[in-house]
Amino acid sequence: MSDLLERLRGRGFRLTAQRRVVAEVLDGDHVHYTADEVLARATARLPEISRATVYNTLGELVALGEVLEVSTDGRAKRYDPNAHSAHQHLVCSRCGSIRDVRPEGDLLSTLPEGERFGFRVSGAEVTYRGICPDCAERRGK
Amino acid sequence: MSDLLERLRGRGFRLTAQRRVVAEVLDGDHVHYTADEVLARATARLPEISRATVYNTLGELVALGEVLEVSTDGRAKRYDPNAHSAHQHLVCSRCGSIRDVRPEGDLLSTLPEGERFGFRVSGAEVTYRGICPDCAERRGK
DNA sequence: GACTACATTAGACACAGTCCAAGTCAAGAT
DNA sequence: ATCTTGACTTGGACTGTGTCTAATGTAGTC
Incomplete structure (x- = not known):
């Protein structure tokens, strides 16, 4: 996930503190957080981050194919950083x-x-x- | 779907006009309406029916295994009356x-x-x- | 260091679904 | 046929999830 920020910049995205913490939160195996869980964890590192930015950033990552959207229960969508290996x-x-x-x-x-x-x-x-x-x-x- | 109402009564459910119209709406092949679509179609037959009753009835049908809940897009759940044949x-x-x-x-x-x-x-x-x-x-x- | 287009923010808004208190009615008892 | 009662329905308030917007902030370029 660390080179993700480089890939973002390569695609014309600005490197902001907010995007960095969202990318950091979405790091690891078997990670499937809801947007609100991502927000909570991001807030712990960067208290001023807003809900809208978390949604925006998650949407960008999904559009770029870096993160998968998963809805297994009809409730909140979950975000899966394991996008580069089919599963x-x-x-x-x-x-x-x-x-x-x-x-x-x-x-x-x-x-x-x-x-x-x-x-x-x-x-x-x-x-x-x-x-x-x-x-x-x-x-x- | 016609004997569904009989099955409901057999399980102690009262036969109401509302339950009847919901069951009627959920009839056919490849039917996958959202709750709001069911409400709209039910309202056409029984104008006084309320949203809460549609949700209640759909929940009962799902609990009884007569209808399947499907969420294919992370938006509204859809209801599938084809519950007795695995698909x-x-x-x-x-x-x-x-x-x-x-x-x-x-x-x-x-x-x-x-x-x-x-x-x-x-x-x-x-x-x-x-x-x-x-x-x-x-x-x- | 200044500029500016892109990014972030707070809060209003929208949609899907749940909950509740009050009124209504199906179906068994008489 | 009518009564009775507990299950059912209703409308509206409420919650959770997600989107949109106008105002403000800032990364990256010159």
Whole structure:
């Protein structure tokens, strides 16, 4: 994520303190924060940062393909910095925690021609659902 | 969908005019209305029906497993009456229209053990994306 | 160091959905 | 057929998530 700021500048974006802290917050594996979580973490480092700027910056990063937008629950969108390696998501049905996963095989090929309704099909996203180890332990069964 | 009302009554639900019109609106293949679209169509048949009742009824139908909740775009949830036959969704990236589709093969088996992070995995949803015939024709390429 | 176009800010606004107190009514009891 | 009652419906207030705007600030260039 560190060279992300360089890539931004290369595309004509100004390097501001706000963009830097948003990029810093979105660093790591299995990171899937909501915009408000990003705002909270960014505020800890740069108290004056505003909500609008966080939304703006997240939108820019998504448009540039540096960050993925994920909506696994119909509530707030989540932002996934792991955009340069194709992956899907495994979500805990109890606590909502998310892991990045790599299925095997070609997803697109699972949709037969007779089920394509004339669409030019170009992509597929999978959300696997289950119970995470923590929840399984805490609530048994 | 017609016997749905009987099933509801069998489960102790009162048969009201409001529930009837919501059930009627949610009838057909490839139907995926938002709550507001359901409200609009229900209002055409029963002008006094309220937004809260539409949301209540949709929630009941979902809880009973008679209707599926689908969120393909992070905006309003959509309601899919085709709940008794397993299927996935094919969504047009331009106009958002949705078709019900049946992939072949077992989705769960595409996630290798080493990618399960200790989760007990129980389900998977796929959203295929592409361009529908109408949009392909209208906007070329 | 000054300039200026791009970026940030606070707050108003919009949309999707939930909650509540009061009134209404379906369906069983009589 | 009417009564009774608890479930159902209603309108409106409220919450959470996200967008827009006008005014102000500032990164990068000269």
